Amino acid sequence: MNVILAEAQKSNPILNIVVFVAFIVVTMTVVTRVSRKPQKTASDFYTGGASFSGTQNGLAIAGDYLSAASFLGIVGAIALYGYDGFLYSIGFFVAWLVALLLVAEPLRNTGKFTMADVLSFRLRQRPVRVAAAFATLGVSLFYLVAQMAGAGALVSVLLDIHAKTGQAIVVAAVGVVMIAYVLIGGMKGTTYVQMIKAVLLVGGVIIMCVIILVMVRGNFSELLNQAVAKHGGDAAILEPGKKYGVSSTSRLDFVALGLSLALGVAGLPHVLMRFYTVPTAKEARKSVTWAIVLIGGFYLMTLILGFAAAAFVGPDTIKKAPGGANAAAPLLALEVAGPIFMAVIAAVAFATVLAVVAGLAITASASVAHDVYNSVIKKGQATEEQQVRVSRITVVVIGVVAIVLGIGAMEQNVAFLVSLAFAIAASANVPTILFSLYWKRFNTTGAVASLWGGLLTALVLILFSPAVSGSKTAIFSGVDFAWFPLTNPALVSIPVGFLCGLIGTLVGKPDNLDELQAEMEVRSLTGVGVEAPVQH
Template identity: 75%
Template sequence: MSNTYLLAAESNTGNPVLNIIVFVIFIVVTMAIVMRVGKKTSDASDFYTGGASFTGTQNGLAIAGDYLSAASFLGIVGAIALTGYDGFLYSIGFFVAWLVALLLVAEPLRNVGKFTMADVLSFRLKQKPVRMAAAMGTLFVSLFYLIAQMAGAGSLVAVLLNLHGKTEQAIVVVIVGIIMIAYVLIGGMKGTTYVQMIKAVLLVGTVVIMTGLVFFAVKGGFNELFTKAVEAHGGNEALLKPGMKYGKTEISKLDFISLGLALVLGTAGLPHVLMRFYTVPTAREARKSVTWAIILIGAFYLMTLVLGYGAAALVGPERIKAAPGGANAAAPLLALELGGSFFMAIISAIAFATVLAVVAGLAITASASVAHDVYHSIIRNGQSTEEEQVRVSRITVVVIGVVAIVLGILAMSQNVAFLVALAFAIAASANLPTILYSLYWKKFNTTGAVTAIYSGLLSALVLIVFSPAVSGSATAMFPNADFAWFPLANPGLVSIPLGFLGGIVGTFIGKPDNMDDLQSEMEVRSLTGVGVEAPVDH
């Protein structure tokens, strides 16, 4: 490798050699932590929920680590840098969504469940059909979320190593997938939680530093920042107003409503976030963890506004679009502009840890759903040993990891915040109606639960497949094909109401479950936490 090449690479995307060194150090350190903690992972409770041994503060950090994904850092900063006000709508949606999850489902779900979302849904309903439906919802939400993280990781490392070729970026996604699988197989929930705590502190800390450096670089406050961002966009003041991306046509206006619905309602149905409430011993610690999570998450999303406009002002939209990874490259390129190659390497390593922590949490959630809900409760009728469940979980991690790698390669050209919004739409369509009806509607029955999940899930999946996100556009998964007949990029506007409607129709069509005693017990447990240590298995 010639010195001329090194200097050219460094001027565009930092020093690739330095970037690799920092990455390797980061991976070795976090893997060492995972291996040390993973030695204590012996049974299903340890693997799924860390033995419910974490404090509220620790869990709050881990929730923030789980929630602040590659979409939050890479995708949103890029979206704001290129589309301004409309890009910031992702930040608003993701944060408001957390408040909805807190108010409606967080504590009741923790009080009623044990390992997975299906524990809640099947508490007073028939086990097998509900658990199978819930497992399908969990798997598809986790899979779409994983695709986004894989695509984000591919974009990130492509920027660092200046890889413009599709093949090289695909190899990066494969490597990320293998590392993720190793994290989960070795550490389980305990190892993953410690990585998430470390990553949350580092991510929020570095974003604070970057925010301060942006104001220092533009030599002023918000007015100066916005002025320079507009200048970088050729004086286009639409950057500061609604409608630069959404609002130009009637279809784009509907797409914005659909996106907003998916973001605000989706979090309350995300199984990997809800599963974190099972890692604390009491409801009091659960509330404490929520307080910490809201502080960190809220501060982070406010600062993405500064980073996004900072990337527009200091890096420029043309350079962002031309970089490997496109919009997802905005945050690393801003770090390069603010602090040089070493700072960019540090920021990117933390972003990479963000991806690893989130995909590990997703993989555990999916594997728990297969092992606990499908294998243990349905296939083995509750007779399997914990060793068997953990073994099935590990196999599931490998399988879903491979599938996520393949689909992540296909989705590399998409903005990761947009890809995560698809996962939110599926969660809001399939999971949220069933959770809310189970917790708050006494007449809700098994038929209603199954109908709600499948109607929301299938409608969301069908509309995504036939949307511009998959075909018919330059950034689609299959850009050379066009079988898109659904005009909206996000299916939430149609699939979310269908999920809620399916639950109502199914409940009135189906027969009552006649489990009034369990309904009363569930109501007491969800509101008070009494009896949490004695989960019902019927």
């Protein structure tokens, strides 16, 4: 009998659906209850009124950051490629530390709602806000596509849906539920879902790791030996190079991946926006402590889960399952603890997707409403009710676009798709953020050049890369219009972003806003005056 059919028969689709529906009902009830107060102001909708404690926000940051890529994608990557798959875990965690050291607190002290608040603080508002809004939309959309693809793979495994049409319906359903979460709950409701999800995800992963270690009697070497045996005795999964060492091109891809992961988080708008939901810098630092403990511990445990998936499920079974590599984690839960635990773990993973896409949708909608509609179109004169209304419309539009693109990317590893979002963030946002915070001479021309230069270079190179066409795993596998050899554009696009900012600043005219430069420096380092919005 086919291995996949055997796995499906051990699973119970009706039980899975019941657990899923129960989870959605419970979280939607939470969202509705915490959002009873009408969200008429922009602060209510975007930041939950900055009313969360450091502990709550730390849980929510972990919930936002530990996405489907962290759980489904990394476990699958380790199961199939061993050591090279674990590089995603290392990259995601190192990136978090870089973001905290360089940008998190200065951004929180300088801004109000969005990343563009910081980038335009001492520069001309309109051109910078427009460019920053498009960069935010680019990053958010790629990240959303990854989460949608993860959700499609997850539910397809649970319900044993192999048909592309059925998987597409699943992705569409996820998008509709996500839109409902955001429209009903705003940032406050989304934050509570992220907190619940973080506790359940980390708790579920701990239970899985304990079960696995009991199965191998605490002998991690035995787990590795079993994983090697399932790979046909190929010990290459324990060494660097199985995925990124087979050719000179793949080695360059590895360098590009490392760059995008290490720098990308410092430019992810939905993660940075979380720091605006606490009332003080002290609470922001407290939330960082909680987030580091949860995120660091989680990424260490992905090593155990990945090799356990290789050992107990096997690479052949994973590749044949609906969703491919993304199915490794739920199939492992089924193998080690049975259908009930699989249903619970899958529901938690589904909550992971919902929480992250809701946070992304809010960030993108805030950028459109606050940065483009209010600051550019209405020149700062839009009412808060108008901004919230535009935000809600934007959420629906972004949701629909993410559904369509998510259906096209269902076969891709979600960790890889997220790495593309990281590459865009590192190319467009990070150079502009770092120059704005730490280079006094930086001007509007430099900001616009780095944002557009990094964004367009990354998007063009992704479009004409093997990730989109010309390979078996491409989004459009039947055609070939790829001319850029690397699947990740970071090796080219990140230097282009920094270079554009440098050249633009040197050839552009100074903004002559020395007072604002001095005020930004004081704010970013001390937090003084953080509540006072700046208009210029």
